[in-house]
Amino acid sequence: MNEPRLLEANGLTLHFGAIPALVDVDAQLWPGEVLAIVGESGSGKTTLLNVLAGRIRPDSGVVQYRAPDGEMLDVHAMPAPALRGLHRSDWGFVQQNPRENLRMGVSAGGNVGERLMARGERHYGDIRAEALRWLAEVEIDADRIDDLPRVFSGGMLQRLQIARTLVTHPRLVFMDEPTGGLDVSVQARLLDLIRSLVARLGIAVVLVTHDIAVARLLAARIMVMQRGRVVETGLTDQVLDDPQHPYTQLLVSSVLAA
Amino acid sequence: MTSEIGGYNFAYLDEQTKRMIRRALLKAVAIPGHQVPFGSREMPLPYGWGTGGIQVTAAVLGADDVLKVIDQGADDTTNAVSIRRFFARTAGVATTTRTAEATVIQTRHRIPEQPLREDQILVYQVPMPEPMAKLEPSRAETRRMHGLSDYGLMHVKLYEDIARFGQISISYDYPVMVNGRYLMSPSPIPAFDNPKMHQMAALQLFGAGREKRIYAIPPYTDVRSLDFEDHPFRAIRAPHPCGLCGAEDSYLDEVVTDNAGGRLFVCSDTDHCAERRACGHVGDDGVAEAAE
Ligand SMILES: Nc1ncnc2c1ncn2[C@@H]1O[C@H](COP(=O)(O)OP(=O)(O)O)[C@@H](O)[C@H]1O
Ligand SMILES: [Mg+2]
Numbered sequence: 001m002n003e004p005r006l007l008e009a010n011g012l013t014l015h016f017g018a019i020p021a022l023v024d025v026d027a028q029l030w031p032g033e034v035l036a037i038v039g040e041s042g043s044g045k046t047t048l049l050n051v052l053a054g055r056i057r058p059d060s061g062v063v064q065y066r067a068p069d070g071e072m073l074d075v076h077a078m079p080a081p082a083l084r085g086l087h088r089s090d091w092g093f094v095q096q097n098p099r100e101n102l103r104m105g106v107s108a109g110g111n112v113g114e115r116l117m118a119r120g121e122r123h124y125g126d127i128r129a130e131a132l133r134w135l136a137e138v139e140i141d142a143d144r145i146d147d148l149p150r151v152f153s154g155g156m157l158q159r160l161q162i163a164r165t166l167v168t169h170p171r172l173v174f175m176d177e178p179t180g181g182l183d184v185s186v187q188a189r190l191l192d193l194i195r196s197l198v199a200r201l202g203i204a205v206v207l208v209t210h211d212i213a214v215a216r217l218l219a220a221r222i223m224v225m226q227r228g229r230v231v232e233t234g235l236t237d238q239v240l241d242d243p244q245h246p247y248t249q250l251l252v253s254s255v256l257a258a
Numbered sequence: 259m260t261s262e263i264g265g266y267n268f269a270y271l272d273e274q275t276k277r278m279i280r281r282a283l284l285k286a287v288a289i290p291g292h293q294v295p296f297g298s299r300e301m302p303l304p305y306g307w308g309t310g311g312i313q314v315t316a317a318v319l320g321a322d323d324v325l326k327v328i329d330q331g332a333d334d335t336t337n338a339v340s341i342r343r344f345f346a347r348t349a350g351v352a353t354t355t356r357t358a359e360a361t362v363i364q365t366r367h368r369i370p371e372q373p374l375r376e377d378q379i380l381v382y383q384v385p386m387p388e389p390m391a392k393l394e395p396s397r398a399e400t401r402r403m404h405g406l407s408d409y410g411l412m413h414v415k416l417y418e419d420i421a422r423f424g425q426i427s428i429s430y431d432y433p434v435m436v437n438g439r440y441l442m443s444p445s446p447i448p449a450f451d452n453p454k455m456h457q458m459a460a461l462q463l464f465g466a467g468r469e470k471r472i473y474a475i476p477p478y479t480d481v482r483s484l485d486f487e488d489h490p491f492r493a494i495r496a497p498h499p500c501g502l503c504g505a506e507d508s509y510l511d512e513v514v515t516d517n518a519g520g521r522l523f524v525c526s527d528t529d530h531c532a533e534r535r536a537c538g539h540v541g542d543d544g545v546a547e548a549a550e
Contacts, residue, residue, distance in 0.1 A: 080405075080406065081405075107418060107421060107422075113417055115410070118409075122486050123486060123487045123488055124417065124420055124488050124489050127417065
């Protein structure tokens with residue numbers, strides 16, 4: 001792992017009042033790698049994801065991102081327009097609730113095309129062709145392109161959010177419980193889709209999930225969080241097959257019990 | 259009449275308020291297309307009657323100015339007449355209906371057909387200054403989008419139009435980019451008028467009273483209507499000549515002429531039409547009218 005890192009965080013600490021949401025957290029991500037952040041509800045996973053993505057500023061600590069030209073950018077020190085620029089094309093963010101990301105009053109095609117237009121693409125025919133291509137990638141029928149997301153099922157909404165996010169070919173995507181709240185069968189299909197897209201496109205992903213099975217399926221590496229601290233980190237299979245920390249052991253065994 | 263307004267300052271507003279508005283105007287001119295907040299005052303007219311435009315006019319008007327006021331292109335509508343009378347009384351300025359004679363033109367819904375000059379100022383009455391208000395209800399968010407020149411959302415609206423109707427269906431208040439930087443609402447003028455804003459010799463000032471915003475386009479500034487490469491902006495007009503003056507390049511109003519459904523297309527810019535007729539231009543219905 002001497003390859004240059006895509007994302008690197010050191011000493012992240014963040015308190016919400018008296019609550020230590022993050023305590024001295026380090027994290028590394030390599031290009032094309034899927035890293036899972038697991039832990040029970042309230043352990044600080046979403047907070048860490050938001051701090052890594054520059055959406056919440058930590059009390060202390062540094063997050064650095066390697067730009068395509070090799071320069072290491074300090075995510076929390078860069079000017080707002082530059083950060084917005086990253087979020088618009090080089091990065092993506094997939095929310096648990098797709099309604100928070102999608103524009104529910106805009107057609108599926110418009111939702112997928114927005115990032116292209118935000119990036120400056122001004123050819124309607126090209127934007128529409130690209131939207132069609134991405135709807136096909138996420139297994140949404142071409143004849144739904146002008147439909148409003150309102151009429152889509154939960155699984156379709158999540159697939160539409162993924163198409164909307166990936167259309168600019170981001171190098172790094174943050175995902176917060178992307179399969180949470182979906183039926184088991186719908187979840188399985190979505191997980192397959194995410195796995196194949198991410199692998200084929202070589203996208204690096206930071207994936208937050210409370211579901212150990214999801215982490216095992218998607219992520220090569222895993223970080224286990226408890227009360228704002230990283231208690232164990234390593235290759236997913238190793239950590240889950242042979243957990244060292246008592247909290248990880250508890251997490252794994254509660255899955256086995258379920 | 260004069261005694262009624264005896265207590266008022268020149269052009270109704272007090273000097274301090276006018277200075278405050280002028281400061282906002284200077285800032286607006288310095289940042290073309292950018293909405294500048296200002297402390298909009300209560301005016302003796304209800305919102306929707308152009309209180310923003312009136313305050314801007316009051317702040318730029320001098321004793322030697324000649325004022326023209328138009329509403330839907332016409333000088334003789336209630337709104338235009340009352341604003342013109344308001345300034346005739348409170349500022350004692352000369353007024354005119356002729357575009358060429360005016361130094362300040364306050365307008366709602368139109369830009370005069372006759373090209374404006376460097377020594378003229380065009381003041382627009384603006385009901386809603388934020389071009390993305392219907393798409394993004396949060397003021398904080400639209401301010402951020404302007405700050406970062408992040409206008410993908412406005413293009414999404416155009417995309418949706420083409421997907422649904424086969425073309426961009428905005429016929430009024432068609433959004434423009436000013437000086438390649440700020441997205442701006444041109445106020446509810448027809449899209450037909452948009453090209454007139456581009457590189458206009460006159461100073462263009464915009465006042466929104468209820469929303470408390472002022473913005474401006476300095477003379478000779480680039481103003482481009484948003485579009486797509488494969489769906490370029492087109493200024494649409496009804497495919498008829500003016501019935502009265504025969505003009506084939508002016509914006510037309512459709513007028514119902516009788517109970518039998520008779521219709522007439524006439525110039526919406528009444529001064530333009532009158533000037534043309536005075537020069538001997540006659541439309542098909544103009545002849546009939548003269549013969550009656
Ligand atoms: N905006 C906030 N204000 C106050 N407390 C917060 C806020 N966001 C998260 N927290 C608290 O921080 C802790 C970590 O929350 P979160 O990162 O959402 O955990 P997770 O995603 O693992 O469920 C929790 O105790 C939560 O209540
Ligand atoms: Mg969470």
